[in-house]
Amino acid sequence: MTRSSDFFLSRQESTPLIDVLTTLKNKPDAAFYVPGHKRGQGISDSLRYLLGEGVFQADIPELPELGSLFAPDEAMAKAQILASEAFGADRTWFLVNGSTCGIIAAIAATCNPGDKIIVPRNVHQSFIMGLIVSGAVPIFLNPEYDPIWDLTLSITPYSLEKVLKENSDVKAVFLVYPTYHGVCGDIRSIVAITRRYNIPLLVDEAHGAHFKFHDALPPSALSLGADLTVQSTHKVLGAMTQASMLHIQGARIDPQKISQALQLVESTSPSYILLSSLDGARQQMALQGERLLTHTLELAQIAVENIKKIDNLGVLEFTEKRPGFHDLDITRLTVNVTALGISGLEVDDIFREKLQVTAELPMLSHLAFVISIGNTKKDINQLINAFRILNHSFSSSPDLPLSSAPHPLHPSPLKLSPREAFFAPKQSVAIEQCIGKISGELICPYPPGIPVLMPGEIITSEAIAYLKKIQKLGGMITGCTDTNLNKLNIILN
Ligand SMILES: Cc1ncc(COP(=O)(O)O)c(C=O)c1O
Structure with a gap:
């Protein structure tokens, strides 16, 4: 280990927000501040039964030791700096309203009313909300489409450059990387183009917060030069639901504008439980990310190898680069079920009701499963087994224009x-x-x-x-x- 990586790891061991919350949780204090449950003393029995008191004892507002989310100082500032170092950003903001609020803020911080922003049509609805808030005007690009898999892929550098040549007044380019199904486009070439035009590249990396921590995963958007990226830490890492991050690098994004825009879309009473879960998730990935993800990738590989051997099923794999498809995150497992004669939505019902397996994203012709650091070998075996049973119970039926x-x-x-x-x-x-x-x-x-x-x-x-x-x-x-x-x-x- 080099001295600099030694230094990095010893810094990354600390968890400023978790440490302060732990101290405050145990402080014998008469609480005359919000929230009204007063560190768990006032909760209902049903809530106590569901969650215990511990989580409420840590549900503490913006006390001075914690620091403010909107004018970060103290622990809040330290935790975000550590996250920026771990994720490779110049600056990081913790988000308590999911990537949704980060995406809206990213648009509002880079586009004024009437400004043009280029975006793929297969964008998440949060982007459209960002247009409503900011008044920016979209130029939609059709992403590549795979008719066999009924999957939308990424936009191509060629289609982006064509639109940029026709529109000299574009203020930002927005990219989805990876897609919900783990498909990654040619972001390297897209970065080269946006840099040449000196336009900020904003990336919806909601499904890619783990990329930075393992070389066998696609490269992270920041590592390839994106100006801004929004990641749902809660979707793929160990943070709690709604806890996300927004990162920036370079000089094309004004950090003041990001801070101001975030105040439009976030609560003035952010949950420090959610924020501290970001602190913990960051520490875990910085210290153990490679080891944990090696295991996750092994599990994903076992799932792929076994499910693709089952008749009537197809597994989305990356074979070679093609337009809109330059890489695949194999921890996102997509299984095509059309040859079974039922839809992915019906398979999802059978899995949940009878086989104790729940997919992330069932669609007409396929289902996507998120395999993450939280999954175990037992989960994977259950999934493989469920597909074996499914295949046994359904014979293939020719009359299915499901992907039509x-x-x-x-x-x-x-x-x-x-x-x-x-x-x-x-x-x-x-x-x-x-x-x-x-x-x-x-x-x-x-x-x-x-x-x-x-x-x-x-x-x-x-x-x-x-x-x-x-x-x-x-x-x-x-x-x-x-x-x-x-x-x-x-x-x-
Ligand atoms: C591609 C994409 N972007 C953004 C979001 C919004 O993320 P969050 O749920 O963290 O607000 C989602 C949520 O599913 C998504 O799939």
């Missing part, structure tokens, strides 16, 4: 900006009469949260057919005022 309803990612142009559409008066209309009208709602199957219809977009028959199909098969659709999907809110033009 791909995500309709080729939208008609926006008639209104998402912000204009959000604030425009709306009318509720029978869904059959909505084709050709302007959508007033952001409608997504969730997960994955990729909008099928966004405010301001023309409603197409493909979009409605896709939503109906997902609904029929039991998928969850969010964003529509009428949850039965009989009516949609449209904007009259």
